Each structure stands twice: as C-alpha cells, then as structure tokens.
Amino acid sequence: MRKILIVGAGQSGLQLALGLQSQGYEITLMSNRTADEIRHGRVMSTQCMFHTALQHERDLGIDFWESQAPRIEGLGVSVAGPESQRLVDWVGRLEGHAQSVDQRVKMAAWMELFAQRGGQLVIHGAAVGDLDYFARTYDLVLVAAGKGELVSMFARDAARSPYDAPQRALAVAYVHGLGPRPEHPDFDAVRCNLVPGVGELFVMPTWTLSGRADILFWEGVPGGPLDVFQGIRDPQEHLRLTLELLERFLPWEYARATRVELTDEGGTLAGRYAPTVRKPIGRLPSGGLVLGVADVVVANDPITGQGSNSAAKCAASYLASIVEHGEKPFDEAWMQSAFDRYWETARHVTKWTNAMLAPPPAHVLDVIGAGGQFQPVADRFANGFDDPADFEDFFYEPELAEKYLAEVAGAAGV
Incomplete structure (x- = not known):
C-alpha cells in the first residue's frame, strides 16, 4: 500500500485525500485546524462551483449538498x-x-468523513522542517496549503505571472x-x-x-x-x-x-493577494521533493470565480496521474508531468482571469454588450465559467470576436 501525505485540508487537499483513500492508498492528511474549528470559524471563500467541478465531487460520492444548496x-x-x-x-x-456551499460546511464534513473512513488526520500547522522529516517516510508529499511558509518553497514562474x-x-x-x-x-x-x-x-x-x-x-x-x-x-x-x-x-x-x-x-x-503561477516542485533542505497542489502553484484572482473549480479540477487531474503511475517512484519527472497535465486546464483559467483584470478592449465590450441583444452570446459567455478554454475561440482576438458576433447576428436575421 503506497503512503501519501497531503498537507492542507481545503477543496483540493480533501477531495484528493478522499479520492486516493477510495482507491486504497494509505493517506495522512495534515490540517492546522480541526473540523469544529473550521465549522465555527470565519468564512474562507465565495466558491461558486460549475458543472465540471461538481461532477468530480459526484464521481467520488461526496456531493452531499446537492438537494440543499440553491440550484x-x-x-x-x-x-x-x-x-x-x-x-x-x-x-x-x-x-x-x-x-x-460554504467551505466551513463542506470542509468540516469532508474532514470528518476522511477520519471515519480510516484516514490518519494530523492537526498540526506544518513547517518546512516538518515536511523534511515526514518526506522520508512517505512515497509522495503533496502541499495543498495555499498560504503561509510552505508556499515559499515554490518559486514564482515569472513567464506565467504578469502581475507582481x-x-x-x-x-x-x-x-x-x-x-x-x-x-x-x-x-x-x-x-x-x-x-x-x-x-x-x-x-x-x-x-x-x-x-x-x-x-x-x-x-x-x-x-x-x-x-x-x-x-x-x-x-x-x-x-x-x-x-x-x-x-x-x-x-x-x-x-x-x-x-x-x-x-x-x-x-x-x-x-488581497497577487495572482501568481509558481513552479510545481518544492525542494526540501534534505533534498526531498514535494509537489504543489491547486492554488499553491496556480493562484488566480477570484474575479472569474475559478478558485474552487480549479481546485477540484487539479485534485481530479492529480488523482488520475497518481493512480495511473502504479508502483513506480514519484520522481521529479513524474511531478512535472502531473503538473503539466493539470496546466493544460489551468492555463485557460489563468489567461482568462488575467484578461478580466485589465481594462477591457473594445471587442470585449462588444461581446459583453451583445449578450443583451443575442441570447446565444449570453449563454456562451455564462458557460465559459465552466469551461474557460472556450474563450480562446471568440474572446481574446478582435477578429475572432467580430467573426463570432457576425455569425450570431446572421443566424438571428439581423
């Protein structure tokens, strides 16, 4: 049985822990707070999750609020x-x-479920020194705690981070x-x-x-x-x-x-925080390696509402990469390939989010304005929140936007 340590009990850390647990892995989860402390603490985010992200929860059977949460x-x-x-x-x-679903509700319930299913839950704020010690006894260490000292282990990727x-x-x-x-x-x-x-x-x-x-x-x-x-x-x-x-x-x-x-x-x-993409692999003082998860390595501004969605997609992508890897060692090449697989999704989120932070160019204003005239434009923009890759085809380039709007107007007989 392969032993994996996950540091951080948010959307990505817990979803990944529960997914790996269901596949028979021996999982240790570190959180700096108990379930009760999370439940009775301050709100942590705004988390509107769209269809693809919600489906990842359904696939794991942990979508417990489907009948309660507003549709x-x-x-x-x-x-x-x-x-x-x-x-x-x-x-x-x-x-x-x-x-x-308020993360205080969701994370507390998921943490309790993880423990009920036999997972090892450690309530302790982890420092780099702790990971240096733990890394020797686990096949893989994943860092899913997006704030604090641990994030400093992951270098900023300047080429992918236009804002400082x-x-x-x-x-x-x-x-x-x-x-x-x-x-x-x-x-x-x-x-x-x-x-x-x-x-x-x-x-x-x-x-x-x-x-x-x-x-x-x-x-x-x-x-x-x-x-x-x-x-x-x-x-x-x-x-x-x-x-x-x-x-x-x-x-x-x-x-x-x-x-x-x-x-x-x-x-x-x-x-407030600076939107930042980081290198996915952190090096411990002893030479051990850890893999960053979700907003540890890709932290976008919440202007496009993608935080929890990206966390769910990252957890699903890493789960697939880990299971498919079988008994082979989780070496540096594998870590990079696991991140690269997730980046194929995350890059679209980052590009769209960074574009929305800047003053909109004329063709973007045209697209947004057209949503009030043509329902297909409004629907397509709305569904881009679920699949931001679609914005590549009509949002960024003036020529593509003009072509798309002309097609919509023509279909409407305008």
Missing part, C-alpha cells in the same frame, strides 16, 4: 454607467447547474434577507456587476451553516473607492460599508439588499 441555473452580467444606471444587463443560462502585486481588494459578506432580482425571479443566478475603473460586485446564492443565504462580494481596484475594507474588524461595520457602496454604485442591487443581515459573526472576509 444556480444562470449567470448574469450588468455594467454600470457614469450615473450608476445599467448600460448592460443580461442573464445567460447554464447548461449544467452550479452551486455554492494584488490587482483587486477583496471584501465578502454572507447575508440573509436579500430579495430576488425582479427581472428574473423564477431561477437562481450569479450576478456579475461591473463598474468600469472601480471594480466588480458578485452576488451569489449559497448554502451556509444557517441554510440558504447570499454572498455579496466586492472586488475593488486598489486605491479606488471600493478599497476601504482593510483594517475593518467589526463584521457589522464591514456590512455597513458593503451596503453603502452598493447604494452608491449599484442601486439596482442595493434595492434588494435593504433588509439584509449577516448570517453570523464569522460571515465576513477581506484581503
């Missing part, structure tokens, strides 16, 4: 004009539904009491509100500790009017600022938020 069937885009009016407003329908500073200031609030969008009250949708030059607001239905809720998630251009959450420790002050900015920049979203309240005192989060 997200659409993705809408709105663009605010100079007087805070809507210049663009449309909703694309998803081919397969999405869902958001945070591109957005992030602020999240989980709330009860948000009213429906009157334009589409019959189904749940994620709402992406773009305020040019200022930032973005994402509104997404979710399932949390207290049941159905919604997430209000501001992404502010650093130094701009949305960059006001740093240093805010009081959750109620965080919510007050969130709503004040809603009223100022997005009155149509504020109109349905006048009665909201936080789901709990841990229901807010703020921070």
Whole structure:
C-alpha cells in the first residue's frame, strides 16, 4: 500500500485525500485546524462551483449538498454607467447547474468523513522542517496549503505571472434577507456587476451553516473607492460599508439588499493577494521533493470565480496521474508531468482571469454588450465559467470576436 501525505485540508487537499483513500492508498492528511474549528470559524471563500467541478465531487460520492444548496441555473452580467444606471444587463443560462456551499460546511464534513473512513488526520500547522522529516517516510508529499511558509518553497514562474502585486481588494459578506432580482425571479443566478475603473460586485446564492443565504462580494481596484475594507474588524461595520457602496454604485442591487443581515459573526472576509503561477516542485533542505497542489502553484484572482473549480479540477487531474503511475517512484519527472497535465486546464483559467483584470478592449465590450441583444452570446459567455478554454475561440482576438458576433447576428436575421 503506497503512503501519501497531503498537507492542507481545503477543496483540493480533501477531495484528493478522499479520492486516493477510495482507491486504497494509505493517506495522512495534515490540517492546522480541526473540523469544529473550521465549522465555527470565519468564512474562507465565495466558491461558486460549475458543472465540471461538481461532477468530480459526484464521481467520488461526496456531493452531499446537492438537494440543499440553491440550484444556480444562470449567470448574469450588468455594467454600470457614469450615473450608476445599467448600460448592460443580461442573464445567460447554464447548461449544467452550479452551486455554492460554504467551505466551513463542506470542509468540516469532508474532514470528518476522511477520519471515519480510516484516514490518519494530523492537526498540526506544518513547517518546512516538518515536511523534511515526514518526506522520508512517505512515497509522495503533496502541499495543498495555499498560504503561509510552505508556499515559499515554490518559486514564482515569472513567464506565467504578469502581475507582481494584488490587482483587486477583496471584501465578502454572507447575508440573509436579500430579495430576488425582479427581472428574473423564477431561477437562481450569479450576478456579475461591473463598474468600469472601480471594480466588480458578485452576488451569489449559497448554502451556509444557517441554510440558504447570499454572498455579496466586492472586488475593488486598489486605491479606488471600493478599497476601504482593510483594517475593518467589526463584521457589522464591514456590512455597513458593503451596503453603502452598493447604494452608491449599484442601486439596482442595493434595492434588494435593504433588509439584509449577516448570517453570523464569522460571515465576513477581506484581503488581497497577487495572482501568481509558481513552479510545481518544492525542494526540501534534505533534498526531498514535494509537489504543489491547486492554488499553491496556480493562484488566480477570484474575479472569474475559478478558485474552487480549479481546485477540484487539479485534485481530479492529480488523482488520475497518481493512480495511473502504479508502483513506480514519484520522481521529479513524474511531478512535472502531473503538473503539466493539470496546466493544460489551468492555463485557460489563468489567461482568462488575467484578461478580466485589465481594462477591457473594445471587442470585449462588444461581446459583453451583445449578450443583451443575442441570447446565444449570453449563454456562451455564462458557460465559459465552466469551461474557460472556450474563450480562446471568440474572446481574446478582435477578429475572432467580430467573426463570432457576425455569425450570431446572421443566424438571428439581423
């Protein structure tokens, strides 16, 4: 039986641990918090997961919230004009539904399941020295803890990391009491509100500790009017600022938020980080090697909502690479090939996310605007959140965008 150590108990670490466990591997999982500490702690992310990522959970039989979590069937885009009016407003329908489950709920439950199934769970914050010791007794060590000292083991890949500073200031609030969008009250949708030059607001239905809720998630251009959450420790002050900015920049979203309240005192989060791709192999002082997982090695800004999706896809890709490798040693060449296999998916996410962080060129504005005129454009853009590779065919190059929009207009008889 091959022995594998996974450090980090987030979406990728736990999904991979449970997947390997089901294949008969002897897995040790290290977490710096217990399941109860996670469950009763602060929210960790916004996590809207689309069809492909959810299918990876279904394949492992760990999709426990399918009947509880809101069924997200659409993705809408709105663009605010100079007087805070809507210049663009449309909703694309998803081919397969999405869902958001508070990671406090999901990770705590998965961690308990891992232990119940006989996995060795070690509650300990791992340092490089710990890994140096453990690496000698395991066939493979995977680092899936995306923050802290361990990340420094993985060198920044400058060729794949165009930004060296945070591109957005992030602020999240989980709330009860948000009213429906009157334009589409019959189904749940994620709402992406773009305020040019200022930032973005994402509104997404979710399932949390207290049941159905919604997430209000501001992404502010650093130094701009949305960059006001740093240093805010009081959750109620965080919510007050969130709503004040809603009223100022997005009155149509504020109109349905006048009665909201936080789901709990841990229901807010703020921070920022530089989107970074890193080399996938870390070297320990003793010469041992470890493989980075998910956002340890590919950390994109959340502007495209890909964090949990990428984590699930990375776990699925690594699971396949490990199982297919059989009894052969997990050497440096294998580690690089396992990452390269995942990068074939991740590169599309990184390219799209970095493009969305920059001011949009004219042809991108044309595509977004066309979503309000042609439903197929809205639907295709929405489903790109599930499969970002599709953006290669119509989003990045002016000629491809123009050709695509002409084809859609022709099919519509315009």
